Amino acid sequence: MADYKALYQEVILDHNKKPRNYGTLAYASHHAVGHNPLCGDHISVALNFDRECVDCIAFQGESCAICKASASMMTAAIKGKSRADAEILIQEFLAMATGKLDLTSPNHIGRLAVFAGVCDLPTRVKCAILPWHTLHAAFNSVDTASTEAEADPMRVPISNA
Amino acid sequence: MNADQTALASPSVPVRLASAPGVTTTSGMPTMEPFDVERIRADFPILQLQIDGKPLVYLDTAASSQMPQPVIDRLVRYQTKEHANIHRAVHYLSETATAEYESARRKLQRFINAPGEREVIFTSGTTDAINLVMHGYGRKFIKAGDEIILTTLEHHSNIVPWQMLAEETGAKIRVVPINDAGELLIDEYEKLFNARTRFVGVIHVSNALGSINPVKQMIAFAHAHSVPVLVDGAQAVPHMQVDVQDLDCDFYAFSGHKLCGPTGIGVLYGKAALLEKMQPFKGGGDMILSVSFEKTTYNTIPHKFEAGTPPIAAAIGLGAAVDYLSAIGMDTIATHESDLLNYATDQLNLVPGVRIIGTAKNKASVISFTVDGVHPHDVGTLLNQEGVALRTGHHCAQPVMQRFKVPATARASFAFYNSMAEVDALIAGIRTVQKVFA
Numbered sequence: 247m248a249d250y251k252a253l254y255q256e257v258i259l260d261h262n263k264k265p266r267n268y269g270t271l272a273y274a275s276h277h278a279v280g281h282n283p284l285c286g287d288h289i290s291v292a293l294n295f296d297r298e299c300v301d302c303i304a305f306q307g308e309s310c311a312i313c314k315a316s317a318s319m320m321t322a323a324i325k326g327k328s329r330a331d332a333e334i335l336i337q338e339f340l341a342m343a344t345g346k347l348d349l350t351s352p353n354h355i356g357r358l359a360v361f362a363g364v365c366d367l368p369t370r371v372k373c374a375i376l377p378w379h380t381l382h383a384a385f386n387s388v389d390t391a392s393t394e395a396e397a398d399p400m401r402v403p404i405s406n407a
Numbered sequence: 408m409n410a411d412q413t414a415l416a417s418p419s420v421p422v423r424l425a426s427a428p429g430v431t432t433t434s435g436m437p438t439m440e441p442f443d444v445e446r447i448r449a450d451f452p453i454l455q456l457q458i459d460g461k462p463l464v465y466l467d468t469a470a471s472s473q474m475p476q477p478v479i480d481r482l483v484r485y486q487t488k489e490h491a492n493i494h495r496a497v498h499y500l501s502e503t504a505t506a507e508y509e510s511a512r513r514k515l516q517r518f519i520n521a522p523g524e525r526e527v528i529f530t531s532g533t534t535d536a537i538n539l540v541m542h543g544y545g546r547k548f549i550k551a552g553d554e555i556i557l558t559t560l561e562h563h564s565n566i567v568p569w570q571m572l573a574e575e576t577g578a579k580i581r582v583v584p585i586n587d588a589g590e591l592l593i594d595e596y597e598k599l600f601n602a603r604t605r606f607v608g609v610i611h612v613s614n615a616l617g618s619i620n621p622v623k624q625m626i627a628f629a630h631a632h633s634v635p636v637l638v639d640g641a642q643a644v645p646h647m648q649v650d651v652q653d654l655d656c657d658f659y660a661f662s663g664h665k666l667c668g669p670t671g672i673g674v675l676y677g678k679a680a681l682l683e684k685m686q687p688f689k690g691g692g693d694m695i696l697s698v699s700f701e702k703t704t705y706n707t708i709p710h711k712f713e714a715g716t717p718p719i720a721a722a723i724g725l726g727a728a729v730d731y732l733s734a735i736g737m738d739t740i741a742t743h744e745s746d747l748l749n750y751a752t753d754q755l756n757l758v759p760g761v762r763i764i765g766t767a768k769n770k771a772s773v774i775s776f777t778v779d780g781v782h783p784h785d786v787g788t789l790l791n792q793e794g795v796a797l798r799t800g801h802h803c804a805q806p807v808m809q810r811f812k813v814p815a816t817a818r819a820s821f822a823f824y825n826s827m828a829e830v831d832a833l834i835a836g837i838r839t840v841q842k843v844f845a
Contacts, residue, residue: 254785287814
């Protein structure tokens with residue numbers, strides 16, 4: 247059995263306890279709400295672009311530690327990125343969480359590699375990817391995102407969504 | 408000495424050993440010796456497993472129970488020596504399989520004390536049984552403006568079929584509220600009755616909280632208003648002696664896989680008079696007497712409701728499971744589970760930050776709880792690392808979660824094969840979770 251104990255490491259526990267960019271924005275050009283009907287987790291992601299780049303981003307919601315830490319680290323990683331770069335990171339994160347990313351080849355994952363272990367816990371993959379799916383939905387001005395049914399990124403690659 | 412006692416003493420009548428209060432003689436065998444949980448555990452091969460190097464502590468029986476060796480052996484014997492399709496061919500195997508399948512029906516009949524074996528319908532499980540009643544009874548007798556009473560404690564399987572019926576017919580659903588302990592408010596239940604009330608659906612034991620509902624009293628009240636009652640007994644039958652005649656319920660549904668039996672098998676008990684008036688649920692083979700393109704005549708009960716080839720092996724396995732449980736004795740099982748519940752409740756209450764959701768006075772061995780500052784899914788994943796298997800989530804009872812304003816809970820459910828040491832393992836696991844999140 248894989249060592250999934252590594253999942254609950256200091257950096258994830260810290261982001262769960264003190265989430266970065268937690269809250270709402272007074273004005274948001276892009277916004278989406280994501281939910282996982284299986285466990286009741288829901289988060290909202292709001293952001294503004296300054297020219298090409300994400301200028302400010304915030305998230306809020308009720309979720310497990312894996313989801314909250316993922317959202318917190320996602321907002322930190324996305325801030326200042328262009329939409330194109332952000333989309334690349336979304337793809338890489340989803341690939342990593344589902345065990346399809348070769349971490350030894352060049353990538354932009356960086357500190358987000360702490361979530362690599364989640365691919366060994368199929369029931370928890372959705373917790374980690376919900377914020378990213380919601381961010382993708384926000385970019386596309388889709389009002390709600392879900393980890394279920396046709397919107398399920400486990401079933402439909404997000405690039406085809 | 409009165410006439411009854413004389414009859415009992417007569418040599419032509421088998422004399423049962425006198426039993427102490429609380430000691431069952433269901434199987435005809437006295438179970439006077441103290442309950443030996445280790446001897447029971449030895450019957451369950453899966454309980455010997457190690458998870459990630461730690462002994463499995465299986466506390467998820469409310470979702471599905473484990474299977475003892477005698478039931479596994481029965482399934483193997485059926486598949487190796489007895490299998491053929493039933494109610495059809497004249498050859499040896501078909502007759503053997505038919506006899507064993509119908510014998511399983513009689514075992515289930517005795518297990519719940521149903522008056523007749525034709526009142527015991529094999530279904531694929533509780534959900535299927537409830538859907539059968541919705542289609543067979545509901546769609547025939549419940550009309551626009553009629554009212555169906557359900558309770559806040561219902562599992563989704565006893566909510567969604569009735570919502571589908573309400574949408575189709577224009578019937579209305581009324582819901583019995585609960586108090587902060589997770590007990591039904593019986594005064595409110597009684598107030599819901601009016602001239603349009605046509606049906607009551609109630610869960611016997613809440614799968615999310617463990618509350619045991621006063622179904623006998625609720626049934627008597629409904630019957631005083633000529634309203635039939637369906638009881639969802641999925642969580643009750645595995646943990647207590649259920650007597651459908653004593654309850655006087657009109658329908659009683661339960662699942663095999665929560666009863667040490669296989670998946671894909673369940674039972675609907677229904678009063679014959681009602682079952683005969685109902686329309687079939689599924690059409691096909693075995694549920695007919697004759698078929699032509701002009702007219703089809705339906706079979707008698709229970710076969711009218713068992714279209715197609717049933718899960719024969721699973722039914723026979725379930726028969727073996729109730730033999731196994733009866734040999735231990737349902738009262739003996741209930742007593743041990745009650746001890747586990749009381750011990751686990753006391754120990755959980757000693758852990759700061761743990762909140763038990765559902766504190767009904769009358770409870771089965773199910774404990775829903777939350778840990779301050781830790782989401783139930785994180786509790787579940789971390790406990791799994793300690794070998795402790797429990798359920799986290801909304802337990803297919805979202806209205807209960809909404810009532811207590813929690814998105815989800817962790818739920819430990821105990822069976823007669825669980826030990827006090829396993830309760831200690833749960834408590835130690837929760838303390839480890841709290842350390843990780845400190």
